[in-house]
Every structure is written in structure tokens, then in C-alpha cells.
Amino acid sequence: MRTPRTLFVSLFIFTFILSACTSPNPSAPTQTPRPGIAEVASATKMPTQAASSLNVGKEALRGKQVTVWHPWFGAEASLFESQVREFNAENEWGIVVSAESKTNFSELFSQTSAALEDSTNPNLVIAFPEHAIGWREHVVDLNAYVRDPEFGMSALEMSEFPSVIWMQDEVDGARLGMPAQRTARFILYNQSWARELGYATPPETSTEFERQACAAHEAVGRDANPDNDQLGGWLVDADAMTPLAWMIAFDGGVQEENGYRFLTPGNIDALKYLKTLQQKNCAWVASSGTSSYDRFAARQALFANASLEELADQTRAFAAAGSRDEWTILPYPGVDRSAFVVYGSSFIVFDSDEATQLASWLFIRWMLSSENQARWVQSTGLFPLRVSTMDLLADYAASHPQWVQAVNLLPKGEMTPKLASWRVVRVMLEDGFSDMFDTIRHPDLTEGQVPLVLRQMDETAEDLNR
Numbered sequence: 001m002r003t004p005r006t007l008f009v010s011l012f013i014f015t016f017i018l019s020a021c022t023s024p025n026p027s028a029p030t031q032t033p034r035p036g037i038a039e040v041a042s043a044t045k046m047p048t049q050a051a052s053s054l055n056v057g058k059e060a061l062r063g064k065q066v067t068v069w070h071p072w073f074g075a076e077a078s079l080f081e082s083q084v085r086e087f088n089a090e091n092e093w094g095i096v097v098s099a100e101s102k103t104n105f106s107e108l109f110s111q112t113s114a115a116l117e118d119s120t121n122p123n124l125v126i127a128f129p130e131h132a133i134g135w136r137e138h139v140v141d142l143n144a145y146v147r148d149p150e151f152g153m154s155a156l157e158m159s160e161f162p163s164v165i166w167m168q169d170e171v172d173g174a175r176l177g178m179p180a181q182r183t184a185r186f187i188l189y190n191q192s193w194a195r196e197l198g199y200a201t202p203p204e205t206s207t208e209f210e211r212q213a214c215a216a217h218e219a220v221g222r223d224a225n226p227d228n229d230q231l232g233g234w235l236v237d238a239d240a241m242t243p244l245a246w247m248i249a250f251d252g253g254v255q256e257e258n259g260y261r262f263l264t265p266g267n268i269d270a271l272k273y274l275k276t277l278q279q280k281n282c283a284w285v286a287s288s289g290t291s292s293y294d295r296f297a298a299r300q301a302l303f304a305n306a307s308l309e310e311l312a313d314q315t316r317a318f319a320a321a322g323s324r325d326e327w328t329i330l331p332y333p334g335v336d337r338s339a340f341v342v343y344g345s346s347f348i349v350f351d352s353d354e355a356t357q358l359a360s361w362l363f364i365r366w367m368l369s370s371e372n373q374a375r376w377v378q379s380t381g382l383f384p385l386r387v388s389t390m391d392l393l394a395d396y397a398a399s400h401p402q403w404v405q406a407v408n409l410l411p412k413g414e415m416t417p418k419l420a421s422w423r424v425v426r427v428m429l430e431d432g433f434s435d436m437f438d439t440i441r442h443p444d445l446t447e448g449q450v451p452l453v454l455r456q457m458d459e460t461a462e463d464l465n466r
Helices: 004-020 037-042 074-090 105-117 129-134 155-159 163-169 191-196 206-221 241-249 265-279 292-297 308-320 354-367 370-380 387-392 394-399 401-408 422-436 447-464
Strands: 065-070 096-101 124-127 183-190 232-235 301-307 327-330 338-343 346-349 413-415
Touching: 065 074, 065 105, 065 354, 074 096, 074 354, 074 370, 105 124, 105 129, 124 129, 124 354, 129 163, 129 346, 129 422, 163 338, 163 413, 183 191, 183 241, 183 308, 191 206, 191 327, 206 232, 206 265, 206 301, 232 292, 241 265, 241 338, 241 422, 265 422, 265 447, 292 301, 292 308, 301 308, 308 327, 308 401, 327 401, 346 354, 370 387, 370 394, 387 394, 394 401, 422 447
Parallel strands: 065 096, 065 124, 232 301, 338 413
Antiparallel strands: 124 346, 183 301, 183 327, 183 338
16 A cells, blocks of 8 residues: 555656646647657657767767856856766766856846857857747757757657646747746745635635735734735735736737737736726735745735745745744636746757757756756756656655645646747836836826736837837
8 A cells, every 4th residue: 555655746746747748728839749648658768779860970979068158156056067067077978068157147148149149159058948039040959859869868758848848949840949947936825814814725716816815905904003904915026927927817918929919808807807906905016125925924915926946935934934824826816717837948059060069969968867857956946847857856845845736736837928029028018017006106097097008018019029
């Protein structure tokens, strides 16, 4: 008989496998077919040893130099650079990878774009998929490498990546990168406080969300502290993934073919709903100073927002506050569905000689091994990228329940727009969403004026997408 722990791990892994075999967006453009569960079970785990179709002999790889630029600093940079050293010491071809930190994604994008113009670029970068689209004329289509019979991945290995993770790097049939990291933004929900308010289960629809948010606001208004009378419901967050998830949950979205369309019925419904929440004082904007983690831990909000990598900070905030409240994560609820957006960086290879491109791919493939991925999860708290990594994360899963909940939600994940301009349009979305809730700048803005806000977003996005 299975122990409870073994059963938990088995169910956890099954959910992850399901997400790997499920398309997250039925209305998305036609995608490359993925093996089903039965096909996965019968596939050979390791790549076949048939001859490579890449026309690069192993001897050409000997001592090949690969330069990689990455956006990380601190613990992430240390982990990545230690893995680079391991690869250099262990790989059978004698490939030598040298890594250079650019500190953040903005600096990496700027320096890489400049380097591509004068042909001083690295061989490999870790950047966002939308960056790869902007650099497309210089980017190697990795399909030939992924599917190579000698140096590529087997059908089983490819099927291990959940669709929402795997498909983000595919554009018009070309594979412009391989996933390096993936995260998502979620709603945080204080279950203990909700139960005290009379709610035994988390909200699954926008109507239930409003009911609970308003009940929390009314509860803080009844206490003896007049300073918190405007608090209690949803703590508004303007990170681009938050309004994008709300809009998708209301059957909206922002990408339309090769451009954007913000003024849609679903988006209007989503932003009207949120603006009405604010007008009822069931959603509120925090002033600067106290962190959202501390506010959520102090029961100033029944609902807050956080990305996957921030869950550890939220856990520490509860501990610092001496709170024993139970809390969980939720997708963003709409009328009859919910949504959240998965996003993150990818490995992107630039044009060079065939041996260097293959050497870059072999480093990527090594970085995506289950063992290396498990180390990234344990260090960063982000999503595991493939099913087999879960076998190595049982202890981590047992001590990180909210992370488990996030992984179990992967089948509901949605992708960001596949447009180069998304890197700047997302900033516009953040500014516009934040501005909509700014009662000082716009004291008279009502839910009826939401279409005007979305029309302005359309006009700005059109300019940015040229």
C-alpha cells in the first residue's frame, strides 16, 4: 500500500504530466502536435544514436568556445556560473562556455541589440521570447537541433515540457529559443480570514471574488481603527501580468494577429468590473512604504498579488508578523473561467558557424537536464520546466505548498503576446492600468469611461508596434 507521501508525489507528478499534454489555449494558432500520454509511455527516453543530420562532426566541437550573456545577479548568477563551470569540466566534447552577467534584462537587451549591429554579439543569450522576435534575423531556428537524431531530444523528452512553457518560443513554425525560466503571477488569498468571514472555499468566479472582497472591506470598517477603513478587499497591483490575466479571464486578451486590440467586449467587462470594485472600496491602491507582503500578512487585504518567485517573501512576512494564518494562491477569476499568465526567459542562439551553434545547443540541452532544473527550482522557487524534474523535488514540494498549488494550476496557464513590441507595450499596459486607479490624477474616472482608456491603449500600442 502506498504511503500518503508517495501518493501525494504521484498525484503531483500526474498533474504536471497532464499540463505537459494539454494545450492551454484552444483558440491559439495551430501548434506542432505533441505526443499524448500513451505515446509518452512508449517513447524511448534517450535520443536515438542515429547519425546526426547537422553535418558537424564531434571532432569539430573539440575546444569550441561559446560566449553567453545572462541577466542575472546574486544567487541566480552564482548558480548559473557554477553550472557553467561544471559543464566545462564534464562535457565530453571539450566545449568551453564563458558567461557574462549584464545585471538585468533591460541592460542585456540594450547591449545585445547594439552588439548585433556591429557583429560583436555573444553566441548565446538568456532573454525574453519577445526579444528573440525582435532579433529574429540573427536568431537560429533550433528545430533542427531539438529534433536531431544524435544531438537532439527524444519524443519523450520534448513531451515533458508543459505546452504553455514549450510553445512560447515557437513563432510561425520556427523555434526561436528554449525555455530557461518560467514564472507566473497569482492572487494571494487568506483562507483563515475568509473562514472567519463565513467563506469556506476560495472564490471561483468574479461574482464570488467581489462578494468576499467586499465582506473583508466591511469587516475592517467595523473595527476600532479608523485608519484602515478604506482597506480590506483586493490590493490592486499594476504589474502587466495582472491586468492581462484579468482580461483573459473575462474572455478578452490583447494580441490580434500581428498587432494589438485592447478595445474588446471582454477587456471592457474586465476593467469595468475592477473599477467598480474600487468604487465600492472593495479594491484599493496602497501608498508607498509598507510592502504588499506585510500588508497581506497583517490582514489589510483579503486578496493580494505575487509572482511565483515572491512566495518565499510572503511566507517570511507571515513569520515576521507572527501570523499563523493559512493562505493559498488562485488564478484570476472571470465570469465562468479563470486565468493566469506564464512568462519568463529563454535560451536564444545567434547565427555563427555550424560547430559553435551546435556547441551552444549542447550547453542548452545540458542546462535543461532534470538535475540542473531541480537545482534552479530549489534556488529560485520558479516552475520546473519538465516532468522528470518532479521526481527530484519531493522534499521541496512537501515544504512549499503554495508552489505545489502553482504547479498544479499549469494547465490553466496562458502565454504572453508573441510580438517583439510586447517588451514596450507591457510597460504601457502597466502605466495605463495604474493610471486608471489613480484617484488623485483622475478623481472622476468611472467604469463608464473604461472604453476610453482602452481606446487610448489601442492607439499607443499601434504606435509602439510599428
